[in-house]
Amino acid sequence: MQEGLLERSFTRMAGAVARATGRPWAFALCVASVILWAALGPRFQYSETWQLIINTGTTIITFLMVFLIQNIQNRDGAAIQAKLDELIRAGRGKNDFIGIEHLTEAEVEEMRALCLRAAKRNQKTETRATAGNGRNGHRHAPHAGPPRKSASATPKGAATRSSSVADRRSAL
Numbered sequence: 001m002q003e004g005l006l007e008r009s010f011t012r013m014a015g016a017v018a019r020a021t022g023r024p025w026a027f028a029l030c031v032a033s034v035i036l037w038a039a040l041g042p043r044f045q046y047s048e049t050w051q052l053i054i055n056t057g058t059t060i061i062t063f064l065m066v067f068l069i070q071n072i073q074n075r076d077g078a079a080i081q082a083k084l085d086e087l088i089r090a091g092r093g094k095n096d097f098i099g100i101e102h103l104t105e106a107e108v109e110e111m112r113a114l115c116l117r118a119a120k121r122n123q124k125t126e127t128r129a130t131a132g133n134g135r136n137g138h139r140h141a142p143h144a145g146p147p148r149k150s151a152s153a154t155p156k157g158a159a160t161r162s163s164s165v166a167d168r169r170s171a172l
Contacts, residue, residue, distance in 0.1 A: 014071045021065070033057075 020026055037054050044050040085098045100111055 010071070011075070014068045017068050018072045 034054070037050075041050060081101055088098050089095060097111075100108060103111070
């Protein structure tokens with residue numbers, strides 16, 4: 001229970017900081033700070049302490065912002081992935097693609113290559129069909145029918161990590 005409270009608090013704080021630091025006034029404040037620091041250089045005779053102030057300040061801010069930005073990106077990426085998975089599950093897309101974000105980079109690249117080959121195959125087929133349609137090359141798309149569900153989808157519609165790229169290849 002305490003961990004959930006900490007996570008919610010961190011999420012709220014990270015979101016507030018991300019919104020605030022993404023505004024033009026935040027950038028203007030940073031520029032003004034650097035200009036002020038540079039203008040004070042002659043007064044402090046460009047001492048090591050003067051240099052240490054900007055170095056320490058920027059290091060601390062950068063260190064903290066890395067974690068906040070990563071948190072925001074992780075949550076945004078997970079939310080987008082959940083939305084895409086739902087669109088695939090509910091639409092006419094192949095359910096085999098749900099969960100591919102959990103594959104290795106090499107497996108994802110192989111999936112992308114398979115998709116590219118399938119798209120090129122479809123493009124060639126459409127080009128041939130358009131050329132053979134006669135009047136002005138116009139054709140009507142056939143009725144696709146109701147959305148289809150893949151037999152390889154799990155009950156919740158999420159692909160399992162154990163399914164291999166070779167299994168997915170057969171679906172393309």
